[in-house]
Amino acid sequence: MAIACPYCAHRLNLKSAKPGRYRPRCPACSQPFILCVPDEPGSAFQVQALPSGVQTRDSREQAAASAVGVELATPPPAARPSNPPSGGTPFPPSHVFGFASTNPDPNQRSATPPPGPSSGDAEDPGIAPHTEVRGYTIERELGRGGMGTVYLATQLSLDRPVALKVMSKRWATDPVFVARFTREAFAAAQLSHPNIVQIHDIGEVDGARFFSMEYVRGKSLADLLKVQGKLDPETAVGYILQAARGLKHAHDRGMIHRDVKPDNLLLDVQGLVKVADLGLVKTPAVSRADDRLADASARSGLLSLPPDMTGARIALGTPAYMSPEQCRDAATVDHRADIYSLGCTLYVLVTGRPPFDGTTAVELMSKHAYDPLVPPEQIVARVPKEVSAVIQRMMAKSRDDRYQDTSEVIRTLEAWLGVYHAGTFSPHEEQISRLEMAVLRFNTCGTAVLRGRLISGFFGTVALMAVLLAFFGKIGWAFGIFGLALETTLAYFVLDGITRKGHLFSCMRRFISGLGRGDWIVGLSGFAMFCVLLALLKVFWMWIGFGLIGIGIAFALRYGVDRALAEERREIIEGCERQLRRMRARGLDEEALRQFVAKFAGRDWEEFFETLFGYEAKLAARTVLLRGGAAGVREKHAAWREPIIATMERIEKSRKDSRERKLLLAVERANLLAAGASAQTAEDQARAAADAMVRAADEIRRAETAHLPGVATAHAPTSVRTLFRAAEQPDDFVFVPTRKRDPIGTVISLFVGPHVRTIAAALLLAACALWAHQNGLIPGAELRAQATQAMENQDLSVLQQPVALDATRATKSLVFSGVPAPVLGWVDSFNVGLAGLMLLASLFFRGNLMSVLVLIGAAVAAIGHQFGIHTVEPFRDYHVSLMLGSLLTLVGFRLGTR
Numbered sequence: 001m002a003i004a005c006p007y008c009a010h011r012l013n014l015k016s017a018k019p020g021r022y023r024p025r026c027p028a029c030s031q032p033f034i035l036c037v038p039d040e041p042g043s044a045f046q047v048q049a050l051p052s053g054v055q056t057r058d059s060r061e062q063a064a065a066s067a068v069g070v071e072l073a074t075p076p077p078a079a080r081p082s083n084p085p086s087g088g089t090p091f092p093p094s095h096v097f098g099f100a101s102t103n104p105d106p107n108q109r110s111a112t113p114p115p116g117p118s119s120g121d122a123e124d125p126g127i128a129p130h131t132e133v134r135g136y137t138i139e140r141e142l143g144r145g146g147m148g149t150v151y152l153a154t155q156l157s158l159d160r161p162v163a164l165k166v167m168s169k170r171w172a173t174d175p176v177f178v179a180r181f182t183r184e185a186f187a188a189a190q191l192s193h194p195n196i197v198q199i200h201d202i203g204e205v206d207g208a209r210f211f212s213m214e215y216v217r218g219k220s221l222a223d224l225l226k227v228q229g230k231l232d233p234e235t236a237v238g239y240i241l242q243a244a245r246g247l248k249h250a251h252d253r254g255m256i257h258r259d260v261k262p263d264n265l266l267l268d269v270q271g272l273v274k275v276a277d278l279g280l281v282k283t284p285a286v287s288r289a290d291d292r293l294a295d296a297s298a299r300s301g302l303l304s305l306p307p308d309m310t311g312a313r314i315a316l317g318t319p320a321y322m323s324p325e326q327c328r329d330a331a332t333v334d335h336r337a338d339i340y341s342l343g344c345t346l347y348v349l350v351t352g353r354p355p356f357d358g359t360t361a362v363e364l365m366s367k368h369a370y371d372p373l374v375p376p377e378q379i380v381a382r383v384p385k386e387v388s389a390v391i392q393r394m395m396a397k398s399r400d401d402r403y404q405d406t407s408e409v410i411r412t413l414e415a416w417l418g419v420y421h422a423g424t425f426s427p428h429e430e431q432i433s434r435l436e437m438a439v440l441r442f443n444t445c446g447t448a449v450l451r452g453r454l455i456s457g458f459f460g461t462v463a464l465m466a467v468l469l470a471f472f473g474k475i476g477w478a479f480g481i482f483g484l485a486l487e488t489t490l491a492y493f494v495l496d497g498i499t500r501k502g503h504l505f506s507c508m509r510r511f512i513s514g515l516g517r518g519d520w521i522v523g524l525s526g527f528a529m530f531c532v533l534l535a536l537l538k539v540f541w542m543w544i545g546f547g548l549i550g551i552g553i554a555f556a557l558r559y560g561v562d563r564a565l566a567e568e569r570r571e572i573i574e575g576c577e578r579q580l581r582r583m584r585a586r587g588l589d590e591e592a593l594r595q596f597v598a599k600f601a602g603r604d605w606e607e608f609f610e611t612l613f614g615y616e617a618k619l620a621a622r623t624v625l626l627r628g629g630a631a632g633v634r635e636k637h638a639a640w641r642e643p644i645i646a647t648m649e650r651i652e653k654s655r656k657d658s659r660e661r662k663l664l665l666a667v668e669r670a671n672l673l674a675a676g677a678s679a680q681t682a683e684d685q686a687r688a689a690a691d692a693m694v695r696a697a698d699e700i701r702r703a704e705t706a707h708l709p710g711v712a713t714a715h716a717p718t719s720v721r722t723l724f725r726a727a728e729q730p731d732d733f734v735f736v737p738t739r740k741r742d743p744i745g746t747v748i749s750l751f752v753g754p755h756v757r758t759i760a761a762a763l764l765l766a767a768c769a770l771w772a773h774q775n776g777l778i779p780g781a782e783l784r785a786q787a788t789q790a791m792e793n794q795d796l797s798v799l800q801q802p803v804a805l806d807a808t809r810a811t812k813s814l815v816f817s818g819v820p821a822p823v824l825g826w827v828d829s830f831n832v833g834l835a836g837l838m839l840l841a842s843l844f845f846r847g848n849l850m851s852v853l854v855l856i857g858a859a860v861a862a863i864g865h866q867f868g869i870h871t872v873e874p875f876r877d878y879h880v881s882l883m884l885g886s887l888l889t890l891v892g893f894r895l896g897t898r
Contacts, residue, residue, distance in 0.1 A: 006049040007031045038362050046361070127151060127166065133205045135513070136164055136212065147171060147181075148208070155200070155212065157510040159501060162200060166210040178209055179671035182664065183727055185211040186693065187720040188278045190700045191253060194590035195246030197266065197276045201656070204663060216276070218269050221349065222262035230352030230380065233387050234417065238585045239265065240346045241413040242273035245589060247342065248406035250278060251335040253700075254719035258333065260341035261321040262348060271581035272590065319364045320354045321345060324397050327365035336399040339409060343394025343402075350387065351379045355395065369397070386416055417587035425592045431579065432600050438576045439601045442608045445572075447565040454561065458553070459485060480542040487543070488550030495558050503615035504641045511648040514655050522758050529762055533769050573611060580612070594621055606637035615645075647844070657694055664690035668727065692726035745848055752851035754843055760855070761839035764862065767824075768833030771814040826863040829878045831885075835862040838889045842896075850896030854889050861885025 003012050010028035022035045036046035126149050131138045136153040142163065143150050148171070153164040171177050182202065189199040189211070198214040221239060224231070231239075243265050247257060257264075259277060266274045319327075323340035326333045347355045355373055358364035373395055377388045390412055396402045403409045414420050442448075462485045469478035497505025515523070534540040583593055594613055598621040601608055610618045619642075625634065668686035677685065700720060750756075814827035826832075835858035842854040864881030 003035065003045055003047050005029060005031065006033050006047055036360075036362075132156075133164070133166075133210070134203050136162065138164070148210075152215065153212070157513040158506045159509065160506075161215040162212040163215045164210055164212050166205065167208045169206070169208050172208040175667075175670040175674040179667050179727075182209055182667045183693075183724060185209075186660065186664065186697070187723045188255065190697055190704075190720050190723070191250055191255070191278060192704060193246055193249040194272060195242050195274055196249060196278060197274045199278075202660065202663060204666075209667075214274075216266045216268050216274055218267050220263050220276075221265045221267060221273075221345070224267065225262060225348065225352065231349045233350050233383055235585055236346060236349035237387060237413050237417060238587045239267065239273050239349065240342060241410060241417070241587045242584065242590075243275055243345075244342060244406050244409045244413065246273070246275040247335075247338050248410060250275070251338070251406055254721035256333065256335050257338050257341075258326070259318055259321075260338050260345060261318065262345055265345065270577060271584045319361045319368070320348075320356070322365055322368055323399070324369040325399060327369050334399070335405065336402050339394050339402050339406060340396075340399070342409070343391050346387075347376055347391050347395065350383050350391075351376050353379065384416075390416070414587055419583075419587045425588060425596065427596055427600070431583070431596075434579055435576065435597060435600050436602065438572050439605065439608050442569055442572050442611075443604050445565070445568045447561065447568050451557075451561050451565055454557070458488075476537065476539050476542070479537065480539050480546055483539070483543040484546040484550055487547040488553050491547075491551045491554035492557060495554050496562070499558065500562075504645055507645050507648045507652075510652055514652065518755055522755060522762075526758075526762055529766055533766070536769060536773050569611075576612065595624060598622070598625055603633055604635050604637075606635070610637065657698070660697075661690050661694045664693055664727075689727045693723050696722045696726040748848045748852070752848060752855055754846075757839045757842055757851065757855070760858070761836040764832050764836030764839065764858070767814060767827045768830060768836065771811075771827045771832065772830070774814060775811040777811070826866060829865070831865070831878050831882050832862045834882060835859070835885065838885070842889070842892070845893055845896030847896045850892040853892030853895065857885040857888030857892060859885070860888060 004010065005012065005026040005028065008026060008029040008031070010026055012026070019037050022037070023032050024035055025032045034046075034048040036048070038045070126141060126144075127133060127138050129138055129140055133153070135156050137156060139152040139154060139161075141149060142152050148166050148168040151164045151166065153162055154160070155162050167178070167181060171181075185199060185202050189202065192198060197216060200212045200214065202209065202211040204210070243260070247260070250257065255278065257275065257278060260275075264275065264277045266276050268274065321341040321344040323333065323337040326337050344355055356364055356367035356371060358367055373392060375388050376391055377383045377385055390409075394402055394409065403412070419425065462481055466478045466481045469475070469481065493505065496502060497508070531540065534543055580593060580597075583596075584590070588596075594609075594617060597612065598605060598609055606618055606622070609621060613621075618637075622634075622636075665686050668689045669682050672682035672685055673679070700722070811828065813821070814824040815821070816824060838854060838858045838861065842851065861882045862885070864884060865877035869877045869880045
């Protein structure tokens with residue numbers, strides 16, 4: 001019999017083995033470990049890392065050692081495999097990193113320190129607090145497991161707390177393990193459901209892979225059991241129903257959890273149950289023959305528990321919730337194993353005790369496989385017989401006797417709770433009335449009305465003052481008043497974003513944090529040129545002064561009005577959230593709950609809905625309402641944000657795809673090189689696999705977007721198993737190998753790319769501003785134009801005449817001392833500035849053909865009239881050139897890609 005050291009994966013031959021529990025020492029790394037030899041012949045041996053803090057052997061182990069119950073022999077060097085075999089898998093104790101047990105508020109420090117590292121991770125010191133890791137700042141450690149460590153971190157780009165799972169460095173050296181880890185994390189990241197903990201991103205730090213996921217403020221159902229002992233049946237069924245919906249979403253997309261238990265069901269502060277630890281699950285496509293990780297992960301529950309764990313302690317271990325088929329042969333389980341584990345979890349919730357107990361993990365799993373189940377109503381009399389029958393069917397020994405999918409479980413539990421009638425949710429009149437009253441109070445509270453009037457009054461006053469100042473010839477002051485409105489808006493946006501973390505501000509932070517060095521250079525150059533323009537207009541210091549006033553107004557609005565409004569609305573929102581929590585506890589589906597709020601919140605529903613559920617949920621609910629056709633007249637809230645957010649999210653998606661493709665390429669290349677492929681073959685196949693996975697993920701996201709709640713669809717959900725097939729057999733997909741860059745296209749892009757167009761637009765706008773300044777066409781430049789005219793005509797009387805601002809009067813081309821006239825002679829009209837605006841608009845499109853047409857159109861608009869264009873009154877030559885240039889530009893926009 002061969003086993004493997006749980007620390008160094010050194011293979012050992014078991015020469016003699018009497019049943020019992022031993023603590024031998026590995027001859028390769030000198031680390032002691034625990035070996036459990038079962039009583040039944042042919043049963044799997046259990047190899048486990050020594051728990052931290054254990055220094056001496058107990059008397060039983062000493063006696064067993066003296067009896068020489070086990071003797072180890074090291075095989076010859078040639079027989080040692082580079083990777084440990086599946087038969088003696090030294091893989092981590094559990095793929096639950098210790099995270100799922102609880103999620104405290106990140107702003108509160110725990111009174112107890114996080115769990116200490118296991119002996120298997122003693123060599124990994126972890127990451128120190130306040131360390132920045134690839135866009136994240138580590139706050140503190142939440143827990144450790146065999147695969148790595150979970151940290152509470154802050155995602156800098158969005159300024160939000162996340163849970164960061166970082167792989168242990170001792171596993172990062174195994175390319176096969178890293179490839180499987182990365183594929184599964186990438187596949188799980190495509191799952192998006194209210195009842196599933198969302199995975200945000202995957203990455204790499206110091207050679208170790210990590211992924212960030214949603215941080216759930218709340219506690220697990222295991223924590224709830226520790227406090228309450230057991231739950232009333234209705235509450236327990238409501239929680240399990242939510243978990244079943246999350247699992248159904250995963251099952252429909254080809255993923256199996258394999259470790260459903262109260263620790264992995266998180267209850268947030270809004271009463272929403274989320275299924276955790278879907279980051280390292282297995283798909284049914286895993287092969288038993290060539291995937292040792294599948295076997296290791298499947299048996300991780302057994303390895304995670306010391307065999308002498310008994311009573312209440314073992315109730316929280318994975319074997320207490322393991323299906324019979326998973327105990328026998330974990331590589332063949334399907335989604336019905338999750339149904340069994342979910343039934344065990346419901347059993348524990350209503351009875352306060354596990355369905356089976358045992359002194360060892362093997363005994364416990366044997367009872368799951370063979371012993372009859374004690375009905376829950378025989379333990380707790382108030383458990384309804386209908387609920388007991390559901391639990392017994394979910395926990396049937398044969399998976400063919402259970403519910404065959406989670407849809408059956410959901411329908412059965414919904415029918416028992418009675419929240420749906422004839423398959424649909426019909427809210428009570430009292431629920432509708434409470435919601436309508438809450439929305440009315442939210443929209444009409446005194447501070448909200450006052451705020452609306454103040455904002456309208458401010459912008460109305462600014463507009464009136466600007467018109468009056470312009471009418472009386474104070475163009476500079478009018479421009480300064482415009483600056484006051486702009487700077488006040490920007491100051492309030494930044495202040496509100498920092499304090500309230502709105503969706504637009506978060507998207508803006510993420511967009512800015514992803515800018516490259518070239519983007520920063522262009523942006524700062526544009527800002528500097530704008531400041532120069534203000535200086536030329538002689539309003540720079542005026543804008544500075546109005547900016548300080550604007551900051552003061554923004555502070556007054558944010559802390560004088562918004563804070564009072566938040567306090568006034570807090571009671572309204574909390575009351576509505578309590579109502580929604582009760583509806584969730586009664587088993588109402590989250591999507592149905594959101595549709596209920598959107599439908600009955602009235603005409604001005606969007607701000608209220610966004611406050612409860614967020615911006616993205618509001619967009620989805622709006623789409624459902626519009627498709628339903630019964631929404632009536634609905635007002636949009638701050639719709640001006642939507643094109644800005646859509647543009648930034650499109651750019652961020654492109655960045656994320658690029659990061660993921662690069663990471664997957666590196667992982668797959670290392671995996672292929674470890675398998676013996678040549679460098680070129682590994683590069684080509686890894687590139688094909690990475691591209692196929694990213695494209696498959698994009699198809700999954702598109703399918704999910706099209707699969708809206710409440711809308712009938714003929715297409716089944718896309719399985720995330722396609723990601724694994726894309727990685728292993730990219731040729732089976734409609735995959736076109738990555739095309740080599742076209743040399744001609746590359747050269748063209750160097751001369752027409754976005755940075756070139758940005759610089760050209762800035763130069764055109766600056767030249768137009770200087771030309772207008774020299775010709776007295778910009779407020780503040782009249783006196784200089786008079787002085788220039790007087791010096792040229794040697795007539796000082798011109799200086800005594802009033803200036804009439806007339807853009808149609810005769811003008812001269814831009815002149816700079818020392819610069820030949822032909823070089824700047826083309827700058828002679830406002831067409832130059834309009835051409836610059838065309839180039840700026842082209843930045844929202846892409847494509848070489850589009851760029852060429854836009855550049856030609858801008859050139860025609862700017863200088864076309866200098867080449868003898870024939871005109872017809874009242875149009876002038878520069879009018880015609882502007883129209884021709886605009887036409888070419890519009891054609892380019894039409895041919896470009898947004």
